[in-house]
Amino acid sequence: MLAYTVRRLLMLIPVLFGMTLIVFFMIRAIPGDPAQVILGQQATEEAIKSLTKQLGLDQPWYLQYIDYIKNLFTGDLGTSLRTSSDISGEIWPYLAATLELSLVAMVIAIFIGVNAGIISAWFQNSWFDYTAMVLALIGVSMPVFWLGLMEQWAFSLELGWLPSTGRENVRNPVDAITHLYLIDTLIQGRMDQFVEVVKHLILPGIALGTIPMAIIARMTRSSMLEVMRSDFVRTARAKGTKMFWVVYKHSLKNAFIPVLTVIGLQMGLLLGGAILTETIFGWPGIGRYIYDAINFRDYPVIQSGILIVAVIFVFINLIVDLLYAAIDPRIKYN
Amino acid sequence: MEQPVLKVSGLETHFFTDDGEIPAVDSVDFYVNKGEVLGIVGESGSGKSVTSLSIMQLIQAPGKIVGGEITYKGENLISKSEKEMRKIRGNEIGMIFQEPMTSLNPVFRIGNQLIEGIRIHKKWNKKKAWEHAVSILKLVGLPRAEELMNEYPHQLSGGMRQRVMIAMAMACEPEVLIADEPTTALDVTIQAQILELMKKLNKETNTSIIMITHDLGVVAEICDRIAVMYSGKIVEQGKTQDIFQHPKHPYTIGLIESVPDVRVRKDRLYSIPGNVPKPGSIHKGCHFAPRCNFAFDKCYEENPTLLDAGPAQQARCWLHEDAKKAAVLERVKS
Numbered sequence: 049m050l051a052y053t054v055r056r057l058l059m060l061i062p063v064l065f066g067m068t069l070i071v072f073f074m075i076r077a078i079p080g081d082p083a084q085v086i087l088g089q090q091a092t093e094e095a096i097k098s099l100t101k102q103l104g105l106d107q108p109w110y111l112q113y114i115d116y117i118k119n120l121f122t123g124d125l126g127t128s129l130r131t132s133s134d135i136s137g138e139i140w141p142y143l144a145a146t147l148e149l150s151l152v153a154m155v156i157a158i159f160i161g162v163n164a165g166i167i168s169a170w171f172q173n174s175w176f177d178y179t180a181m182v183l184a185l186i187g188v189s190m191p192v193f194w195l196g197l198m199e200q201w202a203f204s205l206e207l208g209w210l211p212s213t214g215r216e217n218v219r220n221p222v223d224a225i226t227h228l229y230l231i232d233t234l235i236q237g238r239m240d241q242f243v244e245v246v247k248h249l250i251l252p253g254i255a256l257g258t259i260p261m262a263i264i265a266r267m268t269r270s271s272m273l274e275v276m277r278s279d280f281v282r283t284a285r286a287k288g289t290k291m292f293w294v295v296y297k298h299s300l301k302n303a304f305i306p307v308l309t310v311i312g313l314q315m316g317l318l319l320g321g322a323i324l325t326e327t328i329f330g331w332p333g334i335g336r337y338i339y340d341a342i343n344f345r346d347y348p349v350i351q352s353g354i355l356i357v358a359v360i361f362v363f364i365n366l367i368v369d370l371l372y373a374a375i376d377p378r379i380k381y382n
Numbered sequence: 383m384e385q386p387v388l389k390v391s392g393l394e395t396h397f398f399t400d401d402g403e404i405p406a407v408d409s410v411d412f413y414v415n416k417g418e419v420l421g422i423v424g425e426s427g428s429g430k431s432v433t434s435l436s437i438m439q440l441i442q443a444p445g446k447i448v449g450g451e452i453t454y455k456g457e458n459l460i461s462k463s464e465k466e467m468r469k470i471r472g473n474e475i476g477m478i479f480q481e482p483m484t485s486l487n488p489v490f491r492i493g494n495q496l497i498e499g500i501r502i503h504k505k506w507n508k509k510k511a512w513e514h515a516v517s518i519l520k521l522v523g524l525p526r527a528e529e530l531m532n533e534y535p536h537q538l539s540g541g542m543r544q545r546v547m548i549a550m551a552m553a554c555e556p557e558v559l560i561a562d563e564p565t566t567a568l569d570v571t572i573q574a575q576i577l578e579l580m581k582k583l584n585k586e587t588n589t590s591i592i593m594i595t596h597d598l599g600v601v602a603e604i605c606d607r608i609a610v611m612y613s614g615k616i617v618e619q620g621k622t623q624d625i626f627q628h629p630k631h632p633y634t635i636g637l638i639e640s641v642p643d644v645r646v647r648k649d650r651l652y653s654i655p656g657n658v659p660k661p662g663s664i665h666k667g668c669h670f671a672p673r674c675n676f677a678f679d680k681c682y683e684e685n686p687t688l689l690d691a692g693p694a695q696q697a698r699c700w701l702h703e704d705a706k707k708a709a710v711l712e713r714v715k716s
């Protein structure tokens with residue numbers, strides 16, 4: 049397992065380099081002179097020149113790239129044109145907000161989706177199975193923005209149960225330590241704030257988690273149905289094993305391999321979908337950060353923001369691959 | 383006479399499919415005595431596996447036991463609850479399957495799978511169950527037993543896996559071992575070794591064995607008695623020697639003829655023309671009639687019952703209603 053992990057980590061190096069290259073050229077492929085674009089039509093010659101120099105755009109591209117990589121190695125993500133502060137210093141709160149929302153949405157989606165899929169397969173053709181699968185079918189075909197708006201209308205405007213935007217009560221703000229508010233409020237023992245944070249997470253969490261939940265449930269069900277027909281399941285039953293363990297031990301571990309693929313893909317899509325959800329729910333996450341940067345033509349922020357999302361994407365895939373190997377012993381050996 | 387440990391009488395297991403009700407097992411009777419090896423022989427599709435799964439109460443939808451009794455130590459297994467059956471499976475009656483490659487769970491270590499049944503039935507702690515499992519692996523002739531415990535099924539050869547399956551089935555010293563074609567998927571030398579092992583276990587532990595096979599060679603090798611199955615019914619039963627020397631059912635005769643005999647070199651291998659009729663496709667008369675060289679009027683009218691055809695031999699064939707008719711069979715043989 050250790051050797052496999054190391055091998056997978058080494059394989060990551062060229063991937064990460066490739067990504068920096070793509071992001072680097074993507075930004076430079078935008079037509080026109082960035083300095084000109086940023087400063088607008090009325091800018092003076094000097095202003096453009098000095099910005100060009102500040103951005104390092106007067107250098108040949110390979111020197112620019114080497115500089116860029118050097119800076120990345122020291123943890124320097126560049127300087128925001130809009131706020132004039134270090135991106136590496138200001139990006140974390142946004143990133144933390146996105147991670148908290150995505151992880152909560154994903155954990156709920158996995159927990160409910162996997163169990164619904166298992167029970168549907170176990171009691172195939174029961175009322176539970178039919179209900180769960182109809183709900184899942186509705187879930188996969190639900191557009192996120194529509195679901196988000198409907199939630200806000202029903203639970204905030206009409207019923208007034210839950211806040212419709214933001215991630216905390218602005219009149220009772222959280223003292224950020226890690227910027228993961230669930231953790232911050234807990235370590236400070238602020239249960240009142242913890243409850244507020246949870247309340248703010250519910251609606252965007254459901255909006256973000258519904259589609260993955262439905263897809264995971266469907267995948268788990270079909271994978272379980274297939275595995276539960278296999279010979280080793282019959283062997284387990286012939287041993288006198290309880291049906292619960294036949295399902296949750298013998299079948300699930302085998303059935304989980306394709307489910308894991310889906311979870312990895314959905315986790316990636318979820319990050320992509322975060323921009324939309326964050327806009328609807330006024331969530332101060334990385335999606336919002338990049339969106340604002342695009343409006344202000346803040347090239348360094350766009351570049352670093354995209355790079356960070358891409359890196360997270362790659363690491364999700366790495367974790368999925370490592371989990372494959374942890375679940376299926378046959379993977380390491382071939 | 384000895385009391386049978388397991389007695390099946392009038393067993394009927396039907397499959398309720400879209401094409402109608404299929405009587406895969408149709409009024410099957412047989413018994414096995416303490417320490418005895420009973421062979422159940424028949425072509426593919428004759429209902430052997432369905433019979434053995436019925437004994438374990440492991441028939442899955444759309445199949446259902448619709449009639450008969452399975453008496454184990456004086457108790458009818460068919461009327462037992464799932465919970466009561468779990469105490470019998472793997473503990474009182476063990477089972478080995480045809481496919482050693484797929485009958486072990488690929489994602490759990492051999493040790494884990496072996497001690498599972500031991501811990502369920504004997505309620506031992508992990509250490510004691512582990513030690514017992516190692517000793518059973520040694521008993522079934524596996525080298526490096528301790529190391530094997532920590533290996534995964536894909537690291538073992540087919541023959542080794544089948545030994546593990548046997549170890550698993552024998553781990554709780556069952557009274558009856560049902561072996562459903564345990565050697566079919568293995569190559570010839572390994573087949574011989576596995577049969578040798580089963581013979582040894584039968585002698586040493588006095589476990590009764592129901593050996594299911596379509597290979598008469600296997601039967602001749604280790605069985606005390608034989609039941610021949612055709613199209614969901616037992617068509618002949620008796621002592622191994624009697625059946626080989628004086629088969630009383632035309633189907634059995636055909637089976638024996640079709641075994642390649644090294645002493646008599648035939649130009650072409652004899653085989654019974656035609657196929658096993660799909661259960662349910664015949665409604666009237668003897669199921670074997672379309673393939674039988676001896677069929678006469680009555681055979682197409684009425685389904686034969688099991689008739690006495692020797693001191694300890696019965697055949698489901700109308701020829702045995704009349705000694706003169708039965709004599710035809712003897713003439714053909716010589």
Ligand SMILES: Nc1ncnc2c1ncn2[C@@H]1O[C@H](COP(=O)(O)OP(=O)(O)OP(=O)(O)O)[C@@H](O)[C@H]1O
Pocket residue numbers: 397399404406424425426427428429430431432433443444445596660661
């Ligand atoms: N799941 C099922 N659905 C419908 N019919 C079935 C099912 N399982 C078995 N049957 C029927 O039962 C008959 C007997 O099957 P069984 O598996 O017992 O044969 P077998 O004697 O074990 O053959 P083999 O030597 O190929 O293992 C089959 O011909 C089929 O018609």
Ligand code: SF4
Pocket residue numbers: 631632633668669670671672674675676677678681686698699700701
């Ligand atoms: S009953 Fe008739 S058809 Fe059936 S096996 Fe006997 S002779 Fe052949």
Ligand SMILES: [Mg+2]
Pocket residue numbers: 430431432562563
């Ligand atoms: Mg079979």
